[in-house]
Structures are given as structure tokens and as C-alpha cells.
Amino acid sequence: MNYYELLEVDEKCSNEIIKKAFLQKIRQCHPDKQGEAKKASELIEAYKVLTNFRVQYDETLKQQFKQCFDKLIVTCNTVKYQCEQCGEENEIDLDEQINIIVECTGCNLRLQIYQQ
Amino acid sequence: MVESTKKKAIGIDLGTTYSCVAVYQNNRVEMIPNDQGFTITPSIVSFIEGGAAVGNAAQMQLVKNPKNTIFDAKRLIGKLMSDQSIQKVKGLLPFELARDQEDRVTIKVEEKKDQPKSTYYPEQISAMILKEMKRIAGIYLGYEVTDAVITVPAYFNQKQRTATQDAGKIAGLNVLRIINEPTAASLAFELEAQSAEDRYILIFDFGGGTFDVSLLSVGDGNNQVLATNGDTHLGGLDIDTKLVEYFVVEFKKATGIDVSMEQQALNRIRTTCEKVKRILSTETETDVTIQNLSTGKDLDMKLSRAKFVDLINPILKRLLPPIEDVLKDANISKNQVQEVIMVGGSTKIPRVRELIKDFFGGKILNHSINPDEAVAAGAAIQAAILNGDQSKQIKDFFLLDVVPLSLGVAISTGGMETVIKRNTPIPFEAKKGFKTASDNQTAAEFKVYEGERPLVKDNYLLGDFEITNIKKAPKGEITFDCKFDIDANGILTVSAYDEKNPHNQNKITVNTKTLPQKKIDELIKQSQDNKELDAVTKTVLDAIISFEYFCDLLKKKFKDRRLKFTPQEKKQMVTSFQQGDKIAKVLKDYGKTVVGLQNLSRYMERYHQELRDLEAIVNPILERVHVAAGLQWRGRKECAGLLEDPKEDQELSKTQTCQHFDGDLD
Numbered sequence: 118m119n120y121y122e123l124l125e126v127d128e129k130c131s132n133e134i135i136k137k138a139f140l141q142k143i144r145q146c147h148p149d150k151q152g153e154a155k156k157a158s159e160l161i162e163a164y165k166v167l168t169n170f171r172v173q174y175d176e177t178l179k180q181q182f183k184q185c186f187d188k189l190i191v192t193c194n195t196v197k198y199q200c201e202q203c204g205e206e207n208e209i210d211l212d213e214q215i216n217i218i219v220e221c222t223g224c225n226l227r228l229q230i231y232q233q
Numbered sequence: 234m235v236e237s238t239k240k241k242a243i244g245i246d247l248g249t250t251y252s253c254v255a256v257y258q259n260n261r262v263e264m265i266p267n268d269q270g271f272t273i274t275p276s277i278v279s280f281i282e283g284g285a286a287v288g289n290a291a292q293m294q295l296v297k298n299p300k301n302t303i304f305d306a307k308r309l310i311g312k313l314m315s316d317q318s319i320q321k322v323k324g325l326l327p328f329e330l331a332r333d334q335e336d337r338v339t340i341k342v343e344e345k346k347d348q349p350k351s352t353y354y355p356e357q358i359s360a361m362i363l364k365e366m367k368r369i370a371g372i373y374l375g376y377e378v379t380d381a382v383i384t385v386p387a388y389f390n391q392k393q394r395t396a397t398q399d400a401g402k403i404a405g406l407n408v409l410r411i412i413n414e415p416t417a418a419s420l421a422f423e424l425e426a427q428s429a430e431d432r433y434i435l436i437f438d439f440g441g442g443t444f445d446v447s448l449l450s451v452g453d454g455n456n457q458v459l460a461t462n463g464d465t466h467l468g469g470l471d472i473d474t475k476l477v478e479y480f481v482v483e484f485k486k487a488t489g490i491d492v493s494m495e496q497q498a499l500n501r502i503r504t505t506c507e508k509v510k511r512i513l514s515t516e517t518e519t520d521v522t523i524q525n526l527s528t529g530k531d532l533d534m535k536l537s538r539a540k541f542v543d544l545i546n547p548i549l550k551r552l553l554p555p556i557e558d559v560l561k562d563a564n565i566s567k568n569q570v571q572e573v574i575m576v577g578g579s580t581k582i583p584r585v586r587e588l589i590k591d592f593f594g595g596k597i598l599n600h601s602i603n604p605d606e607a608v609a610a611g612a613a614i615q616a617a618i619l620n621g622d623q624s625k626q627i628k629d630f631f632l633l634d635v636v637p638l639s640l641g642v643a644i645s646t647g648g649m650e651t652v653i654k655r656n657t658p659i660p661f662e663a664k665k666g667f668k669t670a671s672d673n674q675t676a677a678e679f680k681v682y683e684g685e686r687p688l689v690k691d692n693y694l695l696g697d698f699e700i701t702n703i704k705k706a707p708k709g710e711i712t713f714d715c716k717f718d719i720d721a722n723g724i725l726t727v728s729a730y731d732e733k734n735p736h737n738q739n740k741i742t743v744n745t746k747t748l749p750q751k752k753i754d755e756l757i758k759q760s761q762d763n764k765e766l767d768a769v770t771k772t773v774l775d776a777i778i779s780f781e782y783f784c785d786l787l788k789k790k791f792k793d794r795r796l797k798f799t800p801q802e803k804k805q806m807v808t809s810f811q812q813g814d815k816i817a818k819v820l821k822d823y824g825k826t827v828v829g830l831q832n833l834s835r836y837m838e839r840y841h842q843e844l845r846d847l848e849a850i851v852n853p854i855l856e857r858v859h860v861a862a863g864l865q866w867r868g869r870k871e872c873a874g875l876l877e878d879p880k881e882d883q884e885l886s887k888t889q890t891c892q893h894f895d896g897d898l899d
Contacts, residue, residue: 140455143658144631148721149618154660161658 119178120163128175132168139164242380242409242620243370244417244612247359247397249307249442249468250578252276253609254366256374257617260624262421262610265373273605274369277304278361280342280351281778283825284770287365290778297781299327299500301342306358308442308466309338311389311396318466325474327496337748356396356748357756360403364760364767367406381406382616384608386443387413388463388637390683391695391725398722399748403756409619411722414438415447416634417611418576419456422602424614424626429453432571435556437589437598438608440577442468444552448559448570454629460562460656461637462555467548469510469579475544476506480521480532488530498527513538514581524792542584549588556592562656567593574599576607633658636719643680643689645670652717655685662718667729669712673705677713681727700731769833773824776840780820783844783869784813787851796858809851816843844869 121128124138143160146152166174196209243265246253251273254265264272269289279291279302286294294302305326312319314332323330329341331352340358341350363383370378383406385397394411401408415436422434431452438445445463449456480502481493492498505523512519513536523532542549560567575598579585590598602610617627635658641651642665652665669677677700684692703711715729748756760767790796791806798806820840827836852868859866 136450140457140631140633143633144455147631147633148660149632151621154720155662157660158662161661162663165657 120167120174123159123163124167128178132171135164135167239620240376240378240380241374242382242616243367243378244382244384244609244614244616245363245366246384246414246417246606246609246612247307247363247366247400248273248276248440248608249305249470250276251441251605252362252366253606254370255606255609255613256370257613257622257627260626262424262613264606264609265370267369274362274365275304276307276362277302278306278358279303280344281774282345282821283777284767284774285361286771286774286778287361290775293778293782296497296500296504299496301328301344303328303340303342303353303358305442305470306340306355306362308470309340309355310359310400311393312338312355314338327500354748354756356400356403356753359397359400360756360760363401363404363406367404379405379407380409380616380620382410382412382612382619383408384412384414384417384612386463386465387415387438387445387447387461388443388465389413390465390638390693391640393465394722394724396748398724399753402753403760405757405760410615411724412612412615412632413445413447413458413461413634413637413723414440414443414608415445415461415576416449416456416458416632417609417615418574418602418607419447419449419451419458420611420614420630420632421607422574422599423451423454423456424610424630425602427626433459433565433569434572434574435559435570436574436576437556437580438463438576439552439579439585440468441579442466442470444468444555444577446555446559448563448565455631455633457633457658458635458656459565460559461635462558462562463637464551464555467551468577469507471548472510472545472579472582473503473506475548476509476541477502479544480506480534483534484526484530484532487532487534488527490527490530492527495527501526502532509536510541510582513541514583538583545582545584549584552585552588553592556589570596572599574602576602576604578605580604634721634723635659636661636723638683638693639685640681640683640695640717640719640725642667642715643682647688647690649682649684649687649689649692652715653719657719659719659723660721662716664714664716666732667713667715668709669703669706670708672708674708674711675703675705676701677703679715679727679729681725695725698727698729700729703731769827772833773827773836776837777817777820777824780813780840780844781817783847784810784817787813787855790855795862795864796855797861798854798858802854802858805850805854809847813847816847 124135124142126134126138139160143157143164144150146156146160148154148157197207199206241256241258244255244257253273255262256265257263266272267274267288271289274288275292277288277291277295279286279294279298281294281298281301291302295304305322308322309319309330313336314330315336319330319338329350331339331341333339333352337354339352339354341352344351367378367381381401383397383401385394389397398408398411415438418436418438419434429452431450434449434451436445436447436449438447443463443465444467445461447461448459450459451457477499481491481499485491492502501523505521509519509521516538518535518537521532521534521536526532560570570593573589573593573596575586575589581604586598590596614627614630615632618630618632622628635656636653637655639651639655640653641649644650644667650665653661653663667677678697679699680689680697681695682689682692683695686692700713712732713729714732715727718726718728720726787806788810791798791810820843823836823839827833848869852866855866
């Protein structure tokens, strides 16, 4: 799951919305509100990166996608690729979908695939 | 709605000079008064024969028993003797500091005459103050309180935080949370403001011993700290010290007498300076008079507000850089700050207010919250949040704080590898990998530092640990995963393990060089064992001190040049003094024999009887001379801190204003 997905915001949303989403989420999982410190820590990491290094982070997301995309093997209606993060081999049916999000079955790294 | 029967958790502001306790109940914050009816209690512990006195009773001992009266424990807690800040103040404190084998600061006091001095850790002194606050709260609430939130300056480092938490444990408290003082003040402010609108507020917290600045983003119940900065060794005490230095020089100029080594004279000047400072907050000039300061000479001079500002200018200069830093860290311009909230006793100084107002381009500062009580009020709110208070106001409240200083590990070049950057929200955990730096390395040392400088030698060492039995390998081949984990209290645990061999020496928690658990357990036990005895000792000590204090008051009145006594009255007064001193001694000796509660009530009866007998003689005389001089004799009311006499009107012993009798100032 990437940081945008963790905070449940759109990748193109404003900084203001990121902040609002972060506050709303963290107040549910902060130890003060009987939440889990680990979950709070993950949200903080996401928030920190998206507020301070958003441009760089977006770049890495693109990069990750590109790297994977280069290695995609497309045959008819299936896409085969090896996950960049964990090495797991994945096979996806494309069907009729134009844009799909795929998730690696090994580590949950998600990619968005656009059909040209 | 029925108030929950669950025991309340209290909020304690453990201040450098004063402490304060509050509780959230009946949908509001209630400040808890002490035995004398004041909501602030001096953070002072005095060791006198037979035990330790805390609070108002201890404050009275400052001048009388300077060597065994401990103030400023907050600035000693969690410190090493070799720390620069300790070396600087060591000579200025009237009591003796020493070090233990680990270089930790200890305090030496004389508990019994002609016996070797006892050693106390600052944690124990703070624990005594916390215990007193716990006791006061217990009386107010009608049951024993155990859960508490304790505040610390936002800029307190790891050791100081851990040590404060330990002090709470020693005091028999279950410390729910350590929270930052300016953050607490913000909670108190926001609960009042109840605004849904998002805005930036700056808390300027300038207290007795420490200075903090925090910038928050608030609104809709959220209180998010964006950045914090400050100085843990800057406060009202430093202002007092500047004044003391000035008067010592002036006194020497006027009389040729150097009192810089006379502890008692210095403490008398210090007590006076504190008052001078307060007076100059409202007046533009004041007389400073201390009768018979040394070898029969009086200190007698004037001090104007302008001169006062001039003297404290070096201190004032240190107030602005932290504000600039928080704005920079949070990436916010000063125009965006909607509200500047002033907290802490030292913000009452007009020049301090002007300075901040000017900095913010003439912005009106917010004084809507009580600067002395706001921090404890906020702690009480946080205590209610953590205690699961179900009232609507509390349920919707949320606080997100940050870590004040960057945390990292020393690398082989002597540089600091930051693992968690300052102003990161907490709780937070971060991992960093480290590689071996040389071939066939068999052990790796981790030194954990706190601070902002690029080289570790300029930062603060928190502790270290080692991973041994590493398999021999070329350099860089073995990696360690180092995990920094900061909990919601802002307290850090560091662990590291060898990736190739995770079962080898994994998870080692940093030794922060605060008191080891074993020692804390021992102190907790000690403190619990003496519970009943402590209560008895406290009452007896307070009785002795207040009796002596009343006698001192009489002596001072006798010397007051405005009061004209007839020869007959003079004779009666002198007889009363002698009688008073004798009774004080009897009470002291009798006090040593008091062991149980049964005994205690008999003792207190005797104390009140003796006091009444003495009053019967002196009251009419003093009444007369006061009226003749156009003054008013308010009896024992003039010495705040006298114990309540159950046989008298309650009104009498509960003074409303915070007057502190000393008599040196007219």
C-alpha cells in the first residue's frame, strides 16, 4: 500500500486534504484513543513524507511503476510480471478493463497499469 | 447525568519554583487548593531534624536553614555532575551537590545534627513534591489518587523525562503520561476557546526555571504540535540571580562588606529579589530594604523598572531565537500565527510582554488563561482523556505531540546519523541499517545521541550498548538493524540486532544512565513503607515550623521601627519570645516521641493550646501598637502557612491572597 492509499486520499489532492485526512485517521489509532502505536507510527511516516518530500515520493512511485512496466510480459489478455519489491511472479487477467490496479500476491505492492 | 464513580486521574504541573495540581470533573477543570488554600505550592523540600517538610512549610526554611532546604530540583533531575549547566550553578546553590559512582547528581543534606550527611537523588526530592501534590488531591477528592499526568518542559531531553517518570513512580503514582508544558497550556486554552476553525497558535511559556516555545495547529478538537523549541535553563530564577548579583555588588560599594560567601544573607537577598521583581511588574520604582543584612548594616536602596530591564537584558535577548526557530521548522510566517498565548510566571514582566508583542508586529497577546494554572489544567484534561472520560468535550479532544530533539547514532567518522528528526509526531518508530566498518569486526558499539549538531561530540550522549560475537566477515558485509521507538510519552527505547544472526544479542535497550530499575524499586518500597509514619511526621514538622514562624513574626514586629511599644509592653514581648523559643524546643522534643495517629491528635492539641496561650499575651499588645501606627494587625493571618486550628473559624486560617510573609520589605 502506498502512502496515498494509507491515508485514503487521491494522489493529486492538495496538502490541506492530506493534513485533514491524516488528523482524522490518527485520532482513531493513537494510543490515547486506545489505538495501536505501530499503526499511528505508519500514518506519521506517510504524513511526514507527503508533507516534506512529496515531489520526490511521487517520482519514486512513477519510477517503481515504470521499472515494473518495462518488465511486463503482455500476452493476449494476461499480464505477467515479476514484482520489483519481493520478486514474486504475478499473472493477471486483463479482460476488458482499461486501467487496472494490480497487487503483488507476495508483498502487496500495488501497480496501476494503463492500456495504451 | 450521573458522574462516573471511577477514580479520577489528576494533572500535576511539577514546576521549578511552584507546583500545581488539578482535576477534570463535573465537566470542567478544578484547581486543587493546598492546606493553606493556595492553588500553587512551592517546589521546595526542607530537611529538618525529624524529617522533611514540603511546600509552604519548607519555603519558610529557605532563610533559616539554607543548607538543608532544597529548591531547583527540577533543574538537577536527569543530569550528570559533569554537565555544563550543573557546573555553572553548583557554586550558586546554598545546598551541597555531589556525584554518585555513575556521575549522577546527588544532593547532600544533614538530617540529624553531628551525623554524616544523607544523600538524595533529585528524583527523590521531586518525588516528595509529587507525593505532597498527590496528598493534597487525595484530601480534595476524598479518596487516594494514584493515576496522574505529569508535565515537563517541552525541551526536556530523554534523561530528564525518564527521571521525572521515575520520580512519579517513587511518589507512588501511576504515571499515565508525561506531557509537554506548552502543549498542556494549549489544551487548557482550546478547551475554553472551543473553536472549530483551524488556526495556528504559539505558546510562549516562560516560567520559574525553564523556557519553552511551541507552535500548534488547532481546531475542531485537534491539537497538533508542529514544532517546539526552548531552553531548559532559563527562567525567573535566572532573573532573581541577576538581581542578587547586582545587590551584592551595590551592598559592597555602599558598606565595603562582601556577602557573596554568606549563604544566609544571599538567601535573604534572593527572597527579597523575587518580591522586587513582582513589584516592578506593576510599579515603576521600588525601595529595596533588608534590615541588618550583614554585621549590623542594612541594605537600603531604590530600584527602577528601567534599571531592572537593563539588568535582565542578557536574559531577554535569549527569548527570541527559539520563536524564530519554531516558525522556521514549521515553515510558517509570523503573520500566520493567529494567537500568541502567554504562560508561566515570568510572562508577567511588562518588558517580556512588550518584546513579544513587538516581535509579532504589535499583535495583542492572549492572557486569557491563568499563567500559573494553565499547565496543570491542561495536564488534568489529558488525564481525563487517558482515563476515558466520556463527557462530550473530552471525547472529542485529541492531542498530537512531537519529539523536541533529533535522535541518532554515532558513526565511525564521529558524525551523527539522525534516525528520528526533531518535531516528528509521536508515537513513532524508525529503523536504520548499519554496516560493519572494518574487516573481521567482532563487536559493534552503538552510541545513542540527542541533538541537532552534525558531530556527536557537540550533542548529548544518552547511552550506549554493544553487540558482540559478530561472525568474522569482510567490512560492510554484516548489517545491523537499529530500531528507535518513541512512545507517546516521548520516551525512547533503542534496540539493534545482527541481521545474519537475529538470535544473537538482539534487542538491547539503551542504558540512559538514569536510576536503574532496582534502585527505583528500592526507593518505591522505602516510600511506601513509611506511609503512615510520613503523614504523622509531616503534621508534626509543619506544627513546629509554623510555631517557630509565628515566633519569628513577633520578633520582626518588635524590631519594626514604625511600631512604638511602651516599656511595659517591651518587657512582655521579650518574655513572650523567650517563652516561645522554649515551647518550640519542647514541641520539637515532644515531636520526636510521636509515633502513631493516637499520639498525634494529643500532640496537635498541645500545639494549638500553646499557640493560643502565646497569642493571648501578644495579640492585645500588637493590636494596640498597630492601630497607633495607623496599621492593621492581622494576627496569625500574617503568616501564611500556619496550621489550621480546628477550634477556630475556618475563615481565619484560609488566606485568600498569596502573601508570603517575610518582613524584610516594607
